[in-house]
Structures are given as C-alpha cells and as structure tokens.
Amino acid sequence: AGGILATSFRFVFTARRAQLDVLLTTLELAAIACFLWLDSRRDADPSRWDKWAILGFHSALGLAALTKGPAGWLPLAIVAAFLAWEGRTRSLRRLVPAWSLLFSVAPLIAWVTLATLPAPDGYFQTAVGDNVFARIVEGPSHARPIYYYLHQLPPHSLPWGLALPLALTWLVAHRREAPLSRAVSSESVRFLICWIAVPFLVFSLSAGKRAGYLLPIFPGLALAMSAALMAYRGGARPEPAARRLAIAIVAVASLELVLLVGVAPWLNGSKSPRPIAQALAFHNPSNHPTGLYDLSPLEGALVYYGAGPIERLDDVAAVESFRSSGGSAVLMRARHASALREAFGLRTIDSFRSGDRALELVHFVRDREESRGLTPRPWGDSRPTAIPGSAPR
Numbered sequence: 167a168g169g170i171l172a173t174s175f176r177f178v179f180t181a182r183r184a185q186l187d188v189l190l191t192t193l194e195l196a197a198i199a200c201f202l203w204l205d206s207r208r209d210a211d212p213s214r215w216d217k218w219a220i221l222g223f224h225s226a227l228g229l230a231a232l233t234k235g236p237a238g239w240l241p242l243a244i245v246a247a248f249l250a251w252e253g254r255t256r257s258l259r260r261l262v263p264a265w266s267l268l269f270s271v272a273p274l275i276a277w278v279t280l281a282t283l284p285a286p287d288g289y290f291q292t293a294v295g296d297n298v299f300a301r302i303v304e305g306p307s308h309a310r311p312i313y314y315y316l317h318q319l320p321p322h323s324l325p326w327g328l329a330l331p332l333a334l335t336w337l338v339a340h341r342r343e344a345p346l347s348r349a350v351s352s353e354s355v356r357f358l359i360c361w362i363a364v365p366f367l368v369f370s371l372s373a374g375k376r377a378g379y380l381l382p383i384f385p386g387l388a389l390a391m392s393a394a395l396m397a398y399r400g401g402a403r404p405e406p407a408a409r410r411l412a413i414a415i416v417a418v419a420s421l422e423l424v425l426l427v428g429v430a431p432w433l434n435g436s437k438s439p440r441p442i443a444q445a446l447a448f449h450n451p452s453n454h455p456t457g458l459y460d461l462s463p464l465e466g467a468l469v470y471y472g473a474g475p476i477e478r479l480d481d482v483a484a485v486e487s488f489r490s491s492g493g494s495a496v497l498m499r500a501r502h503a504s505a506l507r508e509a510f511g512l513r514t515i516d517s518f519r520s521g522d523r524a525l526e527l528v529h530f531v532r533d534r535e536e537s538r539g540l541t542p543r544p545w546g547d548s549r550p551t552a553i554p555g556s557a558p559r
Contacts, residue, residue: 167385168388171384171388173325173326173422174322174323174326174384174387174388175321175322175323175324175327175422176323176377176378176380176381176384178422179426180381182430184467185378186233187234187379187381187382189233190233190237191381191385193233194226194238194241195385196222196226197226197230197242198244198245198361200219200220200222200223201223202357204219204223205257208257220266224262224266224269224270225269226241227239227241228269228270228274229273231270231273231274232273235274237379239270240368240382242262243364244360244365245261245360246258248356248360252353278293278294281293310375312371313370314370315370315377318377319380322377322380323384325414325416325417326388328414329394329411329415332411334390335394336393336394336397337359337362337394338359340355341355350393358386361383362390365383366380366383439467439471440467442468442471442473442497443467443468443470443471444473445516446468446473446474446497446527447472447473447474449495449515449527450474450495453475454475454493454494455474455477456475456476456477456496457477457479457488457493457496457497458478458479459496459497459502460498461497461499461525462478462480465478477493479496482506485506486510489530494529494530495527495529497525497526498528499525499526500524500525503526503528507528510530511530512528512529512531513528513529513530514526515528515529
C-alpha cells in the first residue's frame with residue numbers, strides 16, 4: 167500500500183508543490199490513525215493512553231481545520247459514518263467528550279475571532295462567508311459539475327488507477343466477509359469504504375471542485391488497491407488477465423516517470439513563481455520595493471522566493487501613487503501593461519509566462535535617455551546602462 171501511494175500520480179505530483187492539501191492529508195491521516203488505535207482497544211480496559219489518543223485525534227482535527235477550514239473535520243464524518251454502519255453510535259460519545267472540543271473546534275473559532283477583530287469591515291464575510299460557505303454552495307471558484315470526480319479520480323491515481331474498478335468491486339464484494347485473512351477483516355473493509363466514500367460524496371456535492379481536494383482519500387485507496395491486487399494475484403482472476411494488467415501498469419508507470427522527471431521540471435518556468443522572484447531580485451540590486459499590480463495571489467510566493475520587498479497595488483490610482491512616491495518598477499499582467507503603457511510611460515524590463523498568464527516587469531520612463539533605448543536603471547541607481555546587444559532607437 168505504501169508503494170502504491172508513493173507512486174500514484176496525484177500523490178507524487180502534489181509532493182513537488184507547496185500546497186496545503188499535503189499538510190491537510192498528513193493531519194487527517196494522523197486523526198484516522200488515532201481512531202483506529204482506539205477502536206482496536208474498544209474491548210480492553212480503559213487506560214491513560216486512551217485519553218492521549220483522544221487528545222491526538224482532536225488535536226489533529228483542530229490543526230487540519232486551521233490548515234484548510236471545515237474540510238479538516240472530515241475524519242470525524244468518516245468515523246461517524248463507520249460507527250453508524252457498525253451499529254456502535256454510542257462509541258462516538260467516548261471519542262468526542264466535551265473537553266475535546268477545545269482542541270478540535272476552539273482553535274479555528276479563536277483564529278477567526280482574533281483575525282476579525284482588528285480587520286476592516288467585511289473581512290469576516292469575505293474570509294468565512296465567501297471563501298468557505300459560498301465556495302461550497304455556489305462555487306464562485308473552480309465550479310464543476312457533480313460528476314467531476316468520477317472522471318478525475320482514475321487518471322489522477324494512475325498507474326494504479328487501472329486497477330481502480332477492481333479495487334472498488336473488491337470492496338463492495340467483501341464488505342460482509344473476511345477476504346484475505348484475519349488482518350483484513352470485513353470490518354476493515356467497511357472502514358475503507360467510509361474513508362473513500364464520505365469525502366468523495368462531500369466534495370462531489372460541493373460546487374467548487376479541484377482534483378487535489380481528494381488527496382486525503384488516496385491512502386485509503388492505496389490500502390484497498392493493495393488488498394484487491396493481492397487477491398487478484400492469488401488466482402481470483404485468470405492468469406492472462408493478471409499479466410495484461412501488470413503490463414499496463416508498468417507501461418503507464420514508465421510514461422509517468424518520464425513526465426515527472428523530464429517534462430514537469432521544464433514546466434516550472436511557467437508554473438512556479440520562483441523564476442519571477444529571481445528576476446525581480448536580479449533587476450533590483452538596491453532592494454527598493456517592487457509594485458505588484460492586481461497580482462495579490464503572487465505576493466507571498468514572490469517574497470518566499472527572495473524577490474525582495476513588495477508593495478501591493480490594487481488599482482490604477484495606487485499605481486499613480488506608487489510612481490509619485492518614487493516607485494520605479496511594477497510587475498503586472500501583459501494586458502494591463504499594454505493598456506497603461508502610454509499613460510504611465512511604461513517600458514518592459516522582463517517578461518514571464520505566455521498567453522493569458524503572460525506577465526511583464528515594467529519601469530516608469532522618466533527621462534529622455536531611457537526613452538532612446540537605454541535600459542531602465544535599477545531601483546535607486548541614477549546611472550542608466552545600455553541593454554546588452556541593443557542599440558538606441
């Protein structure tokens with residue numbers, strides 16, 4: 167199961183990126199592990215370790231909620247569905263004592279409260295109303311149809327997605343009988359079904375959808391696929407079919423390896439903000455603030471990768487104020503640069519990405535030398551220098 171998870175496309179692809187889904191998956195997996203340890207001891211006498219496990223379960227839920235909002239509480243929904251299926255709803259009381267809410271719910275409420283108090287009017291509506299509940303109900307961002315994950319899950323779980331129908335069939339067929347050994351009981355199978363089905367249904371019903379949202383169910387899928395493939399190898403299917411499935415998995419895995427090792431790094435220039443941050447630092451040896459016009463989502467990433475000080479510019483009036491106060495360079499979308507070029511006397515220093523995502527680093531032209539083809543001086547440097555390989559116009 168560990169090998170299947172570590173070689174699944176979505177898992178490997180996301181591991182290359184700085185995304186909150188990775189941390190969310192870690193914390194949800196920790197919560198599930200705490201519950202399974204507790205559940206394995208349900209017939210044993212209570213011990214002090216049980217309280218520590220309950221504390222670990224709710225601490226993981228609280229940190230997961232701080233990471234990505236109410237989605238962090240999905241393990242509790244998985245556990246509730248499983249216990250209801252088993253007819254053991256009373257066990258939920260033992261898992262969720264009153265004091266546990268201080269660790270699973272209170273941290274998120276405290277954070278929202280402390281963030282809202284000093285914030286301007288409308289912050290709560292934007293941060294919580296629009297970014298959490300409106301995203302679920304209305305889908306203002308990444309809106310997709312309800313069947314979106316049905317055709318997204320198989321390719322994102324490749325090469326093992328080829329065995330996904332086999333794994334799902336195996337889960338349904340063995341939900342009431344021990345399929346392999348005492349280590350894989352029917353109860354374990356039912357928990358795996360809840361682990362996979364509950365988040366899948368919740369995210370399918372949500373209006374806003376992205377393939378990465380399903381990352382926390384991939385460990386459960388890996389366990390289901392490993393058990394199904396073990397049964398498949400053991401003669402549950404004809405040998406020629408097993409051989410063809412193995413060949414297909416190896417072929418797809420080889421193609422993925424080429425894509426991840428050869429193609430994915432080549433895409434970094436158009437996907438990662440790191441090259442942009444490096445260019446800003448190169449063009450700004452004096453470390454003066456760089457304006458960022460209508461590109462607030464890039465702000466944190468540019469600072470993280472060492473672009474230097476950034477000043478957010480939300481509208482044209484902010485650009486004018488930035489120029490009047492001595493600002494020299496602004497990063498903006500190429501279409502904005504074209505629209506504002508004449509009004510502000512903009513000159514392009516560098517460009518990044520292409521198509522609708524094209525960006526330009528522009529400089530305010532303030533004197534006659536610059537307009538004749540000399541390079542825009544670095545921020546704070548009064549000496550213009552010629553662009554290598556260029557001639558004055």
